[in-house]
Amino acid sequence: MLALLLRDLRLATRAGGGFGLSLAFFLIVTVLVPFGVGPEGGILARIAPGILWVGALLSCLLSLDRIFALDREDGSLDLLATAPIPLEGVVAAKALAHWLTTGLPLTLGAPVLGVLLHLPGSGFAWLTLSLLLGTPALSVIGTFGAALTVGLKRGGLLLSLLVLPLYIPTLIFGAEAARRGSEGLATATPLLMLAGITAGAVAMLPFASAAAIRVNLR
Amino acid sequence: MILGVHDLAVTRGGIAILDGVGFGLRAGEALILRGPNGIGKTTLLRTVAGLQPPRAGRMELPPEGAAYAGHADGLKATLSVTENLTFWARIYGQSDIAPALAAMELEALAGRPAQNLSAGQKRRLGLARLLVTGRRLWLLDEPTVSLDAASVGLFAKAVRRHLASGGAALMATHIDLGLDEARVLDLTPFRAKPAAPGQGGGFDDQFDGAFA
């Protein structure tokens, strides 16, 4: 499983691996927002936590269909399914690789983009913390969506349609924590809820994803 | 007995295509599945590999499972030959890839990214993957597609060595593999007959008479 994780990380960082693509997308979305709502600092500061969360979520979405589609095309998925590691482990390793190449860079990049959006000083720590707690859930849920649509030729759009509603609770609690943090309010409740969602998703969803892949391979 | 298949029925897209297939493979034996296109060779192999459930029948597999090689080789274009092979070796809990590289004469290409290999070289790398799985039973789907005569010879040699060391191989192909000692099983007689009305066990056969 470690071997699989390392291979996926290596693939992502090689040419054409798409590493950094979602980070660039995140940057562009964030830059576009002031063009849409105007350059006034007060408004930007107020919506910054939400914009950064929505931006991170969309950037995460961008790379989901690569999780299994490439392995399906070149036959690796068949071979992995017949390999001596459980498919649940394969799915978990893939989700972790996705988080390390997408969620983690987004988390680290968000504070920088926060500067662009006049995020209040008190908000940076909470924004980073909420993303750190929430993005693993985004990766795991996204892996589930990718597993559902792996057999489809044009699954990309459907994948978004399936995954976005599942992202709602994570987004609500994550953005709420970041917003409360930037307004200097208590953040414990949303952060705990967020951690709870992530823990639950990480614990349960790999089983659902593995089941979906088995169905799609047969 | 390494592989035993009894009265197996397999489906493709929910429709029975083969019925009553039975054969056995002992250590050191190779069996070649033959039959016209679409008869269900690939489906049978995938069923034996555990990628899809059989519709009926029984299979006895080695406890550690089988090594399956399908139409695609499972290679990553941007990884080198060594990296590709090391990855699969580690997945199967092995570490030494040198013998496999040697057997398929890939040493000279070891550092080259898979995307720069010719079709035949890719196929050889795919077959080298089998050697690092450490599995006794090989399930091969069209293993010699896009191989030239010399490479087919290499392949035959690798299979013979595998058989000699107590392994077994089940292969689907319609071209000559250069393995004259292998038994051949023609799947044509096992083609599933369209179920007589009301006779099939599946959901789709339960309807007859429902709309009279």
Place this chain on the structure above:
Amino acid sequence: MSIWEYANPKKFMQTSSWALPWVTGLAVVTLLTGLVWGFFFTPDDFRQGATVKIIYIHVPSAMMAINAWAMMLVTSLIWLIRRHHVSVLAAKAAAPIGMTMTLIALFTGAIWGQPMWGTWWAWDPRLTSFLILFLFYLGYIALWEAVDDPDTAADLTSVLCLVGSVFALLSRYAVLFWNQGLHQGASLSLDKEEHVADVFAWPLWISMAGFVLLFITLVLLRTRTEIRSRRLRALEARERMA
């Protein structure tokens, strides 16, 4: 005679064709009674005026929107555990009905909200939850449409329904939390049924029964269509092979 016999398509077709006229008739009568009574023969609410009449469609449709999903969850589970095809086809049949019910609840809520709150749409926790439920229906139906092989589609949609149910429930609590965070309970709620006066209660009960019966009628009709479509598929495959 066990309930699982109805999982046999033949048995289901026979029973449903016998039951359909009765259920249909009952649904029409109950629905008409409830709605006509509610529309013509109930007094106006002292505060909400005539808009209270919307309750007779809003509340039953909202109830059925949730019940339809619950029924899909149960039938999907039956499919995953016992592999009864009729069960999962019933889930497929129920999805568009549930989606329509969600739409009705949303539209009537918005139309009601206009004079009450002065706006077509408020991010009231209930309305928002229904909007999210609508998205879940959309995804479920889209997945059915996208997958060719019927058994694969059945498995995938059932897993989605299972996971979706958990996340839909989570969303509901998240939305409650989120909106309180926004404006501290200042929002009006459509939450009326808890204190409905007796004059409104009877037609509402009848109307709810009518919606349930309508749902059953439509599920039966649509499940029959789905079974026929499976039968057609099987026949076409048989023809190709012969």
Place this chain on the structure above:
Amino acid sequence: MVELGKYAGTVLGAYGVTLALLLGLVWMTLRQGAKMRKRLEAQEKRMGRNG
């Protein structure tokens, strides 16, 4: 006719939308059902009823 007062548009609109959606759903259900029944009958006739 009942007196709906200043909320006539609201109430009638709500009932109208509901009726339209429900009738649409019923119509779709019946049409799909009829179409499928016809296709199946044609297929069964072609295959000699027994399949």
